[in-house]
Amino acid sequence: MRSEASKGLALSAPASLYVGALVSIPLGILVVYSFWTQTYVSIDKTFTAVNYREALTDPLVRHLLVRSIFIAGMVTIATVALAYPIAYFIAFRTQKKTLWLLLITIPFWSSYLLRVFSWKLILGFNGVLNSALLSLNLIDQPLTFLLYNELAVVLTLAHAWAPFAILPIYVSLQKIDPSLLEAATDLGLSPAESFFRVTLPMTVPGIVAASLIIFIPTVGDYVTPALVGGSEGKMIANLIQVQFGAANNWPLGATLSLIAMVTVGLVAILFVVLATTAGRRIR
Amino acid sequence: MSDQNIIELKDVEKRFGSFVAVSDLTLSLKQGEFFSLLGPSGCGKTTALRIIAGFQDHEKGKITIDGVPMKDIPANKRPTNMVFQSYAIFPHLTVFNNVAFGLRKSRLSKAELDQRVNEALDMVELTGMGGRKADELSGGQRQRVALARALVMQPKVLLLDEPLSALDKNLREAMQLELRRLQQSIGITFVMVTHDQYEAMTMSDRIGVMFEGKLMQVDRPEVLYAQPCNREVAAFIGGMNFVPAELIKEDGDQLQIKAAGFGTLNIDVNPNVRERGSALLIGVRPEQLEIAATKPEGYDSTIEGTIANVAFYGESVHYYVEVEGLTDVVSVAVPNYFHTVDYKSGDKVWLGLQNSSIIDLGKG
Ligand SMILES: Nc1ncnc2c1ncn2[C@@H]1O[C@H](COP(=O)(O)OP(=O)(O)OP(=O)(O)O)[C@@H](O)[C@H]1O
Ligand SMILES: [Mg+2]
Numbered sequence: 001m002r003s004e005a006s007k008g009l010a011l012s013a014p015a016s017l018y019v020g021a022l023v024s025i026p027l028g029i030l031v032v033y034s035f036w037t038q039t040y041v042s043i044d045k046t047f048t049a050v051n052y053r054e055a056l057t058d059p060l061v062r063h064l065l066v067r068s069i070f071i072a073g074m075v076t077i078a079t080v081a082l083a084y085p086i087a088y089f090i091a092f093r094t095q096k097k098t099l100w101l102l103l104i105t106i107p108f109w110s111s112y113l114l115r116v117f118s119w120k121l122i123l124g125f126n127g128v129l130n131s132a133l134l135s136l137n138l139i140d141q142p143l144t145f146l147l148y149n150e151l152a153v154v155l156t157l158a159h160a161w162a163p164f165a166i167l168p169i170y171v172s173l174q175k176i177d178p179s180l181l182e183a184a185t186d187l188g189l190s191p192a193e194s195f196f197r198v199t200l201p202m203t204v205p206g207i208v209a210a211s212l213i214i215f216i217p218t219v220g221d222y223v224t225p226a227l228v229g230g231s232e233g234k235m236i237a238n239l240i241q242v243q244f245g246a247a248n249n250w251p252l253g254a255t256l257s258l259i260a261m262v263t264v265g266l267v268a269i270l271f272v273v274l275a276t277t278a279g280r281r282i283r
Numbered sequence: 284m285s286d287q288n289i290i291e292l293k294d295v296e297k298r299f300g301s302f303v304a305v306s307d308l309t310l311s312l313k314q315g316e317f318f319s320l321l322g323p324s325g326c327g328k329t330t331a332l333r334i335i336a337g338f339q340d341h342e343k344g345k346i347t348i349d350g351v352p353m354k355d356i357p358a359n360k361r362p363t364n365m366v367f368q369s370y371a372i373f374p375h376l377t378v379f380n381n382v383a384f385g386l387r388k389s390r391l392s393k394a395e396l397d398q399r400v401n402e403a404l405d406m407v408e409l410t411g412m413g414g415r416k417a418d419e420l421s422g423g424q425r426q427r428v429a430l431a432r433a434l435v436m437q438p439k440v441l442l443l444d445e446p447l448s449a450l451d452k453n454l455r456e457a458m459q460l461e462l463r464r465l466q467q468s469i470g471i472t473f474v475m476v477t478h479d480q481y482e483a484m485t486m487s488d489r490i491g492v493m494f495e496g497k498l499m500q501v502d503r504p505e506v507l508y509a510q511p512c513n514r515e516v517a518a519f520i521g522g523m524n525f526v527p528a529e530l531i532k533e534d535g536d537q538l539q540i541k542a543a544g545f546g547t548l549n550i551d552v553n554p555n556v557r558e559r560g561s562a563l564l565i566g567v568r569p570e571q572l573e574i575a576a577t578k579p580e581g582y583d584s585t586i587e588g589t590i591a592n593v594a595f596y597g598e599s600v601h602y603y604v605e606v607e608g609l610t611d612v613v614s615v616a617v618p619n620y621f622h623t624v625d626y627k628s629g630d631k632v633w634l635g636l637q638n639s640s641i642i643d644l645g646k647g
Contacts, residue, residue, distance in 0.1 A: 182338055183371035185359045187385030187436065197384075201375050283380040283387070 033254035043251065051255035061239070061256065065263060068235040071153055071225075072218040076211050078158040083165035083210060088199075090166070091173035101170070104163045112160065116227050119156040123147040123228070148230025156224050157214075165210035172206025173199070197282060204279030208272055215271070219264050236260050289314040289472045290335065290440055295344030297330055297496075304330045306496045308344065312440075317466050317473045319483040322493035323519070328476040329368075331493070332442050335474065337361045349439050364433035368444040370425045372417040372432075378404070379413030382431045403435035406465065423454045430462075434469070441466075443475040447482060459485050480520045484508070492516050500555060512555040514644055517566050524572075524613050527647050528563040538643060540565065544608035545584050549638055556645035564647040569616035573635035574602055574626070582635035588613065590630045595619075602626060604634060 034051055037044045055061050090100045107115060122128045123146040130142040146152065176199060184194035222237035229235070236256065243253030288311045295308040305327040312318050320328045333339035335346060337358030346353040348362055364385075373381050382400045391399070404410055407427035412420075420428065426446060433441055446462070447455045463486045466473045477483050483490045484504040491501040500512045511517035514525065528542035536552045542565055550565065573579055578587075588604040591612050595601075599619050603612040615634065626632055 177369065177371065179367050179369050179371040180373060182358075183365070183367060183373070183432075184384070185338070185357075186336060186363075186365045187432070188359050188388050189385075190359060193388070198373060198375075279375070283376055283383070 030254045030257055033251050034258050036251045038249040038251050051252050052259070055252065055255050055259055061236070061259070064234065064236040064239055065260060067150075068219045068237070068260070069263070069267060071150055071157075071233070071235060072215050072221075074150070074154045075157040075161065075218045076215045078154055079161045079165045079214050080169070080207060080210050082158060083162050084169055084207075086162075087166045087169035087173055087206075091170055091176075092178075101167075104166050107160065107163065113223070115160060116156055116224055119152065119159070120147065120228055123152055123155070147228060149232045150229070152228040152230075153225050153233045153235075156228050157218055157221065160224075161214045161218070164213045168209040168213065169203060169206040172203040172209075176202050201279045201282040204275055208275050211271065211275075212268055216264055216268060220260065285314045287314045288312065289316075289349055290474070291345075291347040292335070293345045293347075295331075295334060295341050295346065297327075297334060297339060297341045303496050305334065305341070308498055310491060310498065310501065312472055312474065313488075315470045315472055317463065317475070317486060317488045319475045319477055319487040319490045320493055321477055321480060321483040321490050321519070324478055326493045327496040328478070328493055329444055330496075332365075332444055332474065332476050335440070336363050336365050336442050362439040363442055364436045364438035364440075366426075366429045366433050366441065366443040366446045368446070368448065370429040370449075372420070372425050372428055374417045376417070377413060378409065378415045378417070378420070378428050381417065381428055382413075382435055384432060385436045399435055403431040406434065406469075407431045422449055422451075423458065426450065426458065430465075434471070438471065440472045440474060443473060445477055446475065448477070448479070455482070462486060484520070492519060494519075502555070506555075510553045510555045510642065511566070511644065512553075512557060513646075514564055514566075517642065517644055522569045522614060522616065523566045523642075524569065525611065525644070526565050526567065526609065528565050530559070530561050530563050533559075538563075542641075544606045544613075545586060545636070548584060548641060550641045550643055551639065553643040553645070556643060558646040560646045562647035564644040566642040566644050567613075567636065567640065568642075569601065569614040570599075570618075571636070571640035572613065572615040574604070574615045574617060575633045575635065576626075576630075578633045579635040583638040585633055585635050587631065587633055590626050590628050590632055592628060593626065600625075602632070604632060606634070 035047045035049065037046075037048060037050060086104065090097055090104075094100060120127070124130070125142050125144065125147070127147070129146060130139075133139045134142065180198055180202075181194050184198045185191075189197060219235070220237045222235065222241045225233045225235045225238055226241075237260075240253050240256045240260070243249045243256060247253075290310070290312040292308050292310045295305060296303065297305040308331060320331060322328050330339060334341045335348075335353075337353065337356065351362075353361060373384065376384070379400055382403050383396055386396055386399060400413070401410075404413060407430050409424065409427050409431065412424070417425070417428075426449070430446070447458050450458060459482055462473075475483075475486065484507075487504060489501060489503055490507055492499045492507065494515050500507060500516050502510075507516065507520055511520060517523045517525075526542050526545065528540040528548075530538060530540055531547070532539040533552075538550050538552055539547065540550060540563055541547050548565075573582065578585055586606055588606040590602055591605045592603040593600065594603070596616075597619065599616045602615045602617065604615060606613050613634065
């Protein structure tokens, strides 16, 4: 047992050191910065919680945080809802699993920025969608609600994150023994009932994993909202980016980062608890 | 058991591509019967069971359960329940919720549901285990949960696919008796698939022996053992010495034959034999042969041989005897009484045989 444990430690040591160095140290620096303050050109290194007071009372911060969580939540829901049927298809309805798994990684073969730009091209005022609708005489004027808003951000991110949601859900579906579904049928359940009483509760871990993988990075995304979000689609990370850039207020940026991180952490924990409890209640 | 037929299968056929998995399956089962489908691996037993359950479609034939044709009735609406080979216990549910699974649809009151689940758990001797998770159960307990989960639905027919094959030998034997007792006390028709002849014989009212998708013989265990219809069935059930023979004369229910090694014999016609020619095959069960150091008295025929091999089985000893005129060694099983004379390889022995214990197996 002892050698097993030490072997485990040895095996995880490189990863632990890596994480230790590349996460803990920057995080520590961030914490320290958040208690300093920015004077005109230099940093005042006396410890104070003034940044926290400022950030937590600023309605803009609260507004952006709520919106970020809302958008990330929408992205997560949309992505998981899209990914689930695809994962289901690959797990149960096709023999060509490897081919399909390869196909879903195709978006990664081009850069993320290019993908965001292509959404701009599709959704824009003179974009593909508007031109198509115009030439089909379905609309008289280009639609303006397509781009530069929350919808565009959700759409772009859901597309970008889909593979990350498909994979964990696929893995959890793959683990379901087909005889369990036959047993459910045998006990009188229709296919839909079997899905809700066997497949869904058994894939809760996959759904939770997919949701966290999408939700956490999405809250902090600033590229997508900057490119397709307009002013209506701005998120907390855009504000943080400004602090480290144009506004040149690193301490406030650090504070905002930490507040966002803690909020996301709490929301994530709440979600995991709710989802697993809900999954356990299905019988 | 009543005289009423609960299941009728008529000319059922199932193909996978051009491969015929089940063909010409015709069978009637009585209400309350314990029926076993016995056959080697890949002969189509599971396929046949799944066709009855409705999990597998079939190209030809007709299935009726309790007088109702099953043609357009999907698996979830059939009056059958199944105990799966892997047990298929829902891993995300407790034992109680596994057993209650099918009942939840029927909108029973909570008290009624609790009562029925607990009765089912009592029946399979899992009283008080309702709170356990599936992964906290032993193989035997999982098997009981699967059984309770199916029985609680009060099916007209319970289908069991090798329900005991995952258990160790002692537990398996205990469960054989228990399953049989349970079946008799609740009076539901059981259809069990197995490749274990002993299991089939100890538990069943009747056994259907299947080879390559075809049902070869359906009979009570004693009849299958005493009068198998051909070489394949005879070889599959119990040990058997096969001896080629020639038909000399057929006389009513008697055959006069000349058997290799044994000479001229008069034997009974086996009514289950379907094909007969001048070349014939006879069978002798190893325990029906007498072995002696000197020529034994009072037997219809006696032959001399040499012991080639001895195998000790605990409750019996098997001697493999070389006999002139026979290519295969003759196996003789002797109960392991204390007074048994021990023979060893190379010993000269005599074998004694009664005509009544020779089985006519038809065409050779
Ligand atoms: N879905 C399928 N597609 C193609 N062939 C199949 C399918 N299911 C079964 N078979 C074939 O049909 C034959 C009968 O299979 P079946 O599972 O009924 O055998 P079995 O008698 O239950 O064997 P075992 O004792 O090994 O469980 C086998 O040769 C098998 O390969
Ligand atoms: Mg089988």
